Amino acid sequence: MSQLLNSSLARKYVMALSGLFLVIFLVLHVTINLASVLSPDFFNEASHFMGYNPLVQFIMQPILIAGVIVHFVMGFVLEAQNRKARGSVGYTRYKGSANASWVSRNMIYSGLVVLAFLGLHFYDFWIHEMAYKYVEANPEDPTRYYAETVEKFAPIWRTVLYVIAFVLLSLHLWHGFASSFQSMGMNNKYTPGIKRFAKAFALVVPLAFAFIAIYHHLNPITH
Ligand code: HEM
Numbered sequence: 184m185s186q187l188l189n190s191s192l193a194r195k196y197v198m199a200l201s202g203l204f205l206v207i208f209l210v211l212h213v214t215i216n217l218a219s220v221l222s223p224d225f226f227n228e229a230s231h232f233m234g235y236n237p238l239v240q241f242i243m244q245p246i247l248i249a250g251v252i253v254h255f256v257m258g259f260v261l262e263a264q265n266r267k268a269r270g271s272v273g274y275t276r277y278k279g280s281a282n283a284s285w286v287s288r289n290m291i292y293s294g295l296v297v298l299a300f301l302g303l304h305f306y307d308f309w310i311h312e313m314a315y316k317y318v319e320a321n322p323e324d325p326t327r328y329y330a331e332t333v334e335k336f337a338p339i340w341r342t343v344l345y346v347i348a349f350v351l352l353s354l355h356l357w358h359g360f361a362s363s364f365q366s367m368g369m370n371n372k373y374t375p376g377i378k379r380f381a382k383a384f385a386l387v388v389p390l391a392f393a394f395i396a397i398y399h400h401l402n403p404i405t406h
Pocket of ligand 1: 212216234244247297304308309312332345352392393395396
C-alpha cells in the first residue's frame with residue numbers, strides 16, 4: 184500500500200478518482216439546491232430525507248468527508264512533489280506557460296479557495312445542522328430547510344464570497360475534471376467528447392450554484 188502511494192502515477196490516480204467522486208456529489212447537491220428555487224416543498228422533502236436517512240447520515244456522509252480529505256491531502260502532496268521536480272530541472276526546462284495553462288499550474292490556489300469556501304460553508308450549514316439534530320436534540324421539522332437556506336443569503340457579503348468561490352470552483356473543475364480521465368489512463372476515440380462535456384460541466388454547475396445564491400439574496404422571505 185505505502186509503495187503504491189509512493190508512486191506519482193498512483194497519486195495522480197487517487198486524485199482523479201476522488202475528484203470524480205466529488206463531481207458526482209456536486210451533481211446531487213446542485214440538483215437538490217435548484218429545487219430551493221423551483222419548488223420549496225420538494226427542497227424541504229429532499230433535505231429532510233438526506234438529513235435523517237441513516238444510510239445518508241452514517242455511511243454516505245462519512246464517505247463524502249473522507250473523499251474531500253483524501254482529495255485535498257493528496258493535492259498538497261502532488262503540489263509539493265511538483266515543486267521539488269521543478270526545482271531539480273531548473274527554470275530553463277520548466278517554462279511555465281509554455282508547457283501548461285495558467286489554470287492547470289494554479290490548481291493548488293483554486294483548490295485552496297474552494298477549501299476555504301468549504302470551511303465557511305460547513306460553518307453556515309453543516310455545523311448548524313449537527314447542533315440542531317444531535318446537540319440540541321430538537322424534534323424533526325420537515326418544513327424548516329427552505330427558510331433556513333434563503334435566510335443565509337440575506338447578507339450581501341456571504342452571497343459575494345460564495346459567488347467568488349464558485350468562479351474559482353469553475354476554474355478548478357475546468358482543468359481538474361477534464362484531466363482526470365487522462366490521469367486514469369483513458370485515451371480513446373471518446374476522450375475529446377468527454378473532455379468537452381467536462382468543460383461544459385465546469386461552466387454550467389458553478390453558474391447554477393451562483394444563480395441559486397444570487398436568487399435567494401434578491402428574493403428574501405418576507406414575514
Ligand atoms: C448556492 C450554493 C449552495 C447551497 C445553497 C448549499 C447548501 C447546502 C446545504 C443546505 C447543506 C446541508 C447541510 C446538512 O444538512 O448537513 C450543504 C451541505 C454541504 N455542501 Fe453545500 N451548498 C451550496 C454549494 C456547495 C458547493 C459548491 C460545494 C462544494 C464545492 C458544497 C459542498 C457541501 C458539502 C461537502 C456539504 C456537506 C454534505 C453533508 O451533509 O455531508 N456546497 N450545502
